Amino acid sequence: MLLMNIEQLKYIVVIARTGSLKQAADELHLTLPALSQSIKSLEGELNITLFHRSRRGSVPTEEGHKLIEKAKYVLLAYQDFIDEAEAYTNTMSGEIRVATYPGPMGILVEVISKLKMDFPDIKTAVYENSTEAIIKKVQDGEVDVGLITYNEKEEHKYRTLIFNKLLDGHMVAAINKNSQLTKYSQITEEMLKGQPIILYDDIYISDFMKRFNLPALDIRLITNNIDTIKNSLENNTAINIGFDYAFKTDVGLSKSSEFVIVDFAPPLNNTYAFGYIYHKNNGLSRIIREFIKRMSNKLRTNPPDKRID
Numbered sequence: 001m002l003l004m005n006i007e008q009l010k011y012i013v014v015i016a017r018t019g020s021l022k023q024a025a026d027e028l029h030l031t032l033p034a035l036s037q038s039i040k041s042l043e044g045e046l047n048i049t050l051f052h053r054s055r056r057g058s059v060p061t062e063e064g065h066k067l068i069e070k071a072k073y074v075l076l077a078y079q080d081f082i083d084e085a086e087a088y089t090n091t092m093s094g095e096i097r098v099a100t101y102p103g104p105m106g107i108l109v110e111v112i113s114k115l116k117m118d119f120p121d122i123k124t125a126v127y128e129n130s131t132e133a134i135i136k137k138v139q140d141g142e143v144d145v146g147l148i149t150y151n152e153k154e155e156h157k158y159r160t161l162i163f164n165k166l167l168d169g170h171m172v173a174a175i176n177k178n179s180q181l182t183k184y185s186q187i188t189e190e191m192l193k194g195q196p197i198i199l200y201d202d203i204y205i206s207d208f209m210k211r212f213n214l215p216a217l218d219i220r221l222i223t224n225n226i227d228t229i230k231n232s233l234e235n236n237t238a239i240n241i242g243f244d245y246a247f248k249t250d251v252g253l254s255k256s257s258e259f260v261i262v263d264f265a266p267p268l269n270n271t272y273a274f275g276y277i278y279h280k281n282n283g284l285s286r287i288i289r290e291f292i293k294r295m296s297n298k299l300r301t302n303p304p305d306k307r308i309d
Contacts, residue, residue: 004042004045004046006074006075006078007038008038008039008041008042009071009074009075010028010071010075011024011028011035011038011039011042012039012042012050012051012064012067012068012071013068013071013072013075013281014027014028014141015035015039015051015058016051016058016060016064016065016068017141017279017281018140018141019057019058019059020057020058021035021036021039021053021057021058023140027140027141027142039051046067048061048063048064048067049061049063049064050063050064050067050068051064072281075283076283079283079285080283082285082286083285083286093119093121093122093287094122094123094285094286094287094288095122095123095124095125095144095287096112096115096122096123096124096125096144096145096287096288096291097124097125097127097142097143097144097145098112098124098125098126098127098143098144098145098146098147098291099126099127099128099129099133099134099137099138099142099143099145099146099147100126100127100128100129100134100146100147100148101128101129101130101131101134101147101148101149101200101202101246102128102200102224102226102246104147104274104295104299105126105128107295107298107299108126108147108295109126110298111291111294111295111298112124112126112291114294115287115290115291115294119287122287125143127143130201130202130203130224131148131149131150131202131203131204132203134146134147134148134277135148135154135158135161135277138161138277138278138279139158139160139161139279141279141282144278144282144284144285144288145276145277145278145284145288145291145292146276146277146278147274147275147276147295148274148275148276148277149169149202149204149243149272149273149274150163150204150272150273150275150277151204151270151271151272151273158277160279160280160281161277161278161279161280162277162278162279162280163273163275163277164275164276164277164292165273165274165275166273166274166275166276166295166296166299167245167273167274167275167299168271168272168273168274169243169244169245169271169272169273169274170243170244170263170264170269170270170271170272171205171208171241171242171243171244171264171268171269171270171272172241172242172243172244172247172261172262172263172264173187173192173239173240173241173261173262173264174233174239174240174241174242174247174253174259174260174261175233175239175259175260175261175262176233176234176235176236176239176258176259177257177258177259177260178236179236179239181195181239181262182260182262184262185262185263186262186263186264186265186269187262187263187264187265187268188264188265188268189212189213189214189268190214192212192214192217193214194218195218195238195239196218196220196237196238196239197217197218197219197220197238197239197240197241198219198220198221198222198223198228198229198232198233198238198239198240199219199221199222199223199240199241199242200222200223200224200226200229200240200242200246201222201223201224202242204243204272205241205242205243208241208268208270209241211268212268220237220238221238226253229242229253230253230256233256233258233259234256234258234259243272243274244261244263245274245299247261248299276292276295
């Protein structure tokens with residue numbers, strides 16, 4: 001009789017995804033010897049070699065690949081079983097690991113805090129990262145869900161990820177209310193000439209800035225500190241170019257009355273999406289689905305932005 005367990009199925013799926021026993025052990029919070037011994041025990045019980053091991057990593061054998069695909073379905077079915085059982089008792093447990101760019105952090109913390117009040121048994125971990133780092137964390141299994149900005153290019157590029165949109169958005173200029181630029185309903189490229197600019201450090205904002213044809217924009221600072229951006233806007237020392245929903249979802253930015261946001265004129269008014277991503281090999285547990293539902297509801301009811309009409 002086979003004595004394998006659910007944890008061992010999870011182990012082989014993670015090893016196959018990471019291609020490394022060491023990386024898998026780190027992700028699973030196990031020692032490398034413990035993980036290695038568990039896999040050897042499973043291979044002995046099955047009388048099958050699941051992985052080719054070398055200095056370059058661990059790659060599934062032909063038989064291993066087929067069994068690992070089956071293991072993924074078993075794990076999804078097991079999670080469905082747990083979710084169904086919890087639904088009958090109106091309780092939820094498990095872990096929520098989320099990575100986000102700074103904009104939605106305030107809303108995210110509020111949603112998770114209320115979720116913890118309703119379901120005290122859940123565990124949560126929140127990480128603040130750039131879009132690139134968030135995508136990598138989701139790909140590597142370090143987090144369950146990432147909150148990012150993206151466009152169709154990313155959806156085609158990262159085939160192992162599932163993209164779900166929460167909001168449509170586009171690039172805007174945030175300008176101090178006393179600036180002469182606020183009299184315009186749209187910002188053109190020429191208007192940025194000689195204007196001091198502060199940017200949030202994000203690859204998609206960087207890509208957007210490459211679309212400008214001006215010889216040299218006066219970019220004073222690139223930072224990942226939202227307070228620095230807020231202070232620059234409120235003190236009228238720079239304008240900020242970024243995603244419009246950052247000014248809706250960030251607590252500090254959304255409550256400030258010292259600046260307004262102005263849309264860009266075509267062709268610079270391109271649209272992005274704000275949403276969540278997860279690895280296609282990993283299902284979303286009931287508690288994570290509940291978190292996403294509450295996050296989506298909160299975003300829909302968030303106060304309107306400070307847009308010039």
